[in-house]
Amino acid sequence: MNGLVLGGTSSGVGKTVATLAVSVALEDAGLTVQPAKAGPDFIDPSHHEQLLGRPSRTLDCWLEGEDGIRRNYHRGDGDICLVEGVMGLYDGDASSTAMVAEALGLPVVLVVDASAGMESVAATALGFERYAEAAGREVDVAGVIAQRCHGGRHENGVREALPERLTYLGRIPPSEDLEIPDRHLGLEMGEETGLTAEQLEAASEHIRVEAIRELAEPAADAPSPERRPETGARVAVASDRAFCFAYPATLERLRSRAEVVTFAPTADDELPACDGVYLPGGYPELHGDSLASSDALDELGDRAEEGLPVLGECGGLMALCEKLETTDGESHEMSGVFPAEVRMHDRYQALDHVELAAKRETLTARTGERRRGHEFHYSSLTVGRDARFAFEVVRGDGITDERDGLTEYDTLGTYAHLHPESGAFDSFLEVL
Template identity: 40%
Template sequence: MIAPDRIPRIVIAGTHSGCGKTTIARGLMQVLVERGLSVQPFKVGPDFIDPGFHTAICGRVSRNLDPFMMGENGVRKTFARACAGADIAVIEGVMGMFDGLDGTGFASTAQVMALLSAPGALVVDVKGMSRSAHALVRGYFSYDPGIILGGVIFNRVGSPRHRLLIEAGLETTALGFVRRDRRADLESRHLGLKMAHEVTDHTGVGALVREGCDLDRILALAGSAPPVPGGNRIRYPGGMKKGERIRIGVARDEAFCFYYQDNLDCLAAAGADLIFFSPIRDPLPEVDAVYLGGGYPELHAGALSCAPCTREIRTRAADGLPVYAECGGLLYLCEELVAGPGTSHRMTGILPAAAEMTEGIQGLGYTEGTWTGAGFIPAGLPVKGHEFHYSRIHPSPDARFSIRLTRGRGIFGCLDGLYEHRSVGNYTHSYFSSEFAHSLILAAEDFRRS
């Protein structure tokens, strides 16, 4: 078995968003799986959709690697823990390779490459250019000498003639020439691309990579990675919490589908058994707390409004059941959800607010702040996360807010989230700290005893 800090690894980096790195990463994962390798996938940044595709292709849960939310040691810890038992790690980058927070390199693909000593394959979209691609590549290869770039994958090559024009001025190792092909297209849907469960066939992108890339060179590059710095010193908790474990119900269906796997692992490590259920189809299970992640409740608002689970959550929340909700989960906890013009649906009514979908984006980017003492969460506890929403919250005048922000938009001003009873809902998709998980566990234990 390969030690996690020595696992072969490669980062699929890009010159910019939309250059095709998602297609190349998915295709590479598909081809490696077809070769019989156990592939551990990762995604740089706070994305939910791409990891879903990775997981579907690889059969191993894709993990986010985000220095802003996790810290540098957290990135290395998650990487090493997730790689146990894998043959190779494939890491999909985010945005342009050097694009980080506030115009810096912090939380960029390049930073994650440096933290993990992971070599990269640079994806360059060559549609509409030939020799100019080499000027672009030269800049990326020389910009930061501390970053290991092992070669280039030229994407959206238009024809054999186009390839010859590019090869004539080649200055770096070509890892692939991937032609323009409709198999690379991923259909758009409400608020973005289709989700992994809506796409049943991933073989098309695999064929593109198999036909256009030099797999032996890519594997050799991945195998050249040195040990992860400090990776052999990483330690994990030795065991789970002793005694009777509490039960946390986790909503997981087409309406609620956005979760960081590290958050679920954090709750399990703190002493929780996770009970997955569908608020659309299932009754509320016998649980001591509920976790409602993000997703698309607006697409299923009618079904949620009529579902028995909606009434059951409202009743049990009033009795003190701890409920934690993020983004789509926040909308579900409101009194009503206006999903479109003239279309309003009754939600759980736990939080004193109405939610309204909007045509334009209302919040996008990292968030940071402190909890205000909401529900079960101690006042002053730090919170870091990410927001992405096309909705507004209209709270009642006496509503109480759960987070005071120093970064991010939230609901308005410097405030995010609402709380009532022991129920908390916020736009921030937070990255759980052990202190947060412990607070939820204590609240669940208290509810169980009541």
Template identity: 40%
Template sequence: MPASLVISAPASGVGKTTLTLALARAWRKRGLNVQCFKSGPDYIDPAFHAAATGRASVNVDSWAMDRGTIAHLVSRGGNADVVLAEGSMGLFDGVAARGVSGTGATADIAEMLGWPVVLVIDPSGQAQTAAAIAAGLRDYRAGVRLGGVVLNRVASPRHEDLVRRALNEAGIKVFGALPRHAEISLPKRHLGLVQAEEQAEIGKLIDEAARFVAEHVDLDAVLHSAGQWSPQAAANGLNVTPPGQRIALARDAAFSFVYPHMLEAWRAAGAEIVPFSPLADEAPDASANVCWLPGGYPELHAGKIAANARFRSGLRAFAETRPVHGECGGYMVLGAGLTDADGISHEMAGLLGLETSFAKRRMHLGYRLAELAAPMPGHQPGARLRGHEFHYSTILAQPDTPLAVVHDATGAAIAETGSRRGHATGTFFHLIAEDR
């Protein structure tokens, strides 16, 4: 049975991803087979997990997925030696209203699967108070078990000693303490980490993180704290209908935000995925029967996209007879225009009238529940789709017929309804699952 752990923290930005990658690579160097998962709606971290372990990582999400779907997804860890689930935000952070099987909090996954939690604590600007925070997290929810703590960014041996003593008095294991180490800092941009595929030195960075963590953390003690997890047979698989039999999928640095479990579900249902690169001025494959543009960073490449006439004309020709769907950044590219951070407006595909601006930045973040008013690839009118929205672009114009009635996790209606015109549809949310 695999040893299983959840890596979490009191808040974002504490070092969960770095510790997860370092532990995964360090144990892999010991000859162990490591499987990672990501709790919550993050489409960037799973690629880092795959780089560290050599195994595909997928998201598990208690707000959008039922227990059967989560059980199906985590069952891939049954043949691993170690299973690590990296949390999002703080351990108990989720939405106010419960979704399909929880609020989206990492604690939901830890309790549901019975996996102990390793907390990453950053005691910067404090000492004994770090123990009070750890003890509060340990005692907050009875079904969540704390395995121990890794301290990150300790200032000095004296600082470490103060924090360790307080944690020991609280009965909390300290697996190790990491001093500040700039060499393992992962670069970031406005939507999170710079993608793994954009970092040529990612393997070396993960190796250095593994070396550093192995030097300062008792890896054997961490493993000893893990749960012995026996995967349960899932009653059902993923409730995902592929958008078509042969899918032209935009895939490059501007179009990369797609959940791995969605692509796997499409392939499992018999669909064929044919990637193409808009940044390389490639058009969707003419033999495909649907085109899908994921989110990503089109705002960083707007000038190049606008200049790539073969891509834009090929996409327009495709949409004359077959459906085209865009998510978030893909939706923006299907629109009429995109204004970049410098205030320069760029012509996009023009399949929809949507106009967006990255110069007028405002964060849009949260779960979305959409009820379709019209069909979109793979889904019929009336379908209830669960997804997540995260972007900084502002809508300047959204003149087309709304695609859906969209609510946030509290039930409040939102203005980002998506659009439809002819064979083109688009949404600002990234699809995670359909309600059964």
């Protein structure tokens, strides 16, 4: 499967809209697009899936390693893969867009904001292209998409200023309708956005499809995946608007080794019969009333006390605590498994790639093993004196005092989102 990486000059340049517009243009030309996202984000991939109807692949050097990135890329299926970048092309010490492009050996299309420039847009793009060589990086900046660019003289000025080695791949016209609203964890989820098919069709009209198709190249080969046996277990996975941050690769790994059933804690009356529960991250703070009255969440708390293995990540961790307090002072009872209370803040409390070292045997790691993940949350926890932790934080913030992984009974809750390439979910399955 040939592919391209859509990198940006900075955050906020319009990479998501550019990725969606190029996807529409390619699909209209009869090509099947496999979306992907550089970095650990859950929100941009939700926009890809909402538009294209297929899961977006998460590609992150820290979470997966180069071999894991290549395996995850090749699990996709399509005529062409579009990898949306994260932040600016070279930004990020643990995993940048440039690192992902290098790992896959794919060319980069640079998305440049042209709203206030013409020849300067070309100068900016040329600087990004030359920086790779100066920094000793194997990054091929091969083309440019002009974001927020008018037609006529404006477009001609950008295109004619580009050197021959930077292919002009089209423009996206300026439009307030093409701005995706922010929410405290980032952009709104794909199913909530106001972007319409008509707006994206209009944005895609000036994309040079054939030039993009010719620029795409095959990605580096992937090593063979390690075959792991089925467990015969049944895993219940929370899936609703409160718990919507699960990597497609995680669900694929669970389904490859166990039976997976989903449930909606905000709506379902009962917890499905199962051997273990996975509570992904999401927005429990936006659904406090529903979770406080959730029979399924109450039952989960009772079953956890009986020894049912439960794994909660970020939002899942929050739901396993005693109480959740929102920024407007409302308080909601949660399942009460952990002796801790959650408080939401107006500003994020942690944002980083993380590394955790297991102090004791736990659901996702043996004693001494390390797990790499990602944390991004606006909440903090006040923990009881009897709280127990499974991990020391090697990198990142964790829950408190360089510790993460609250543990009680056979339940584990962390602020870290983990990818299956870390080995965490195989460890989880093998204890069920």
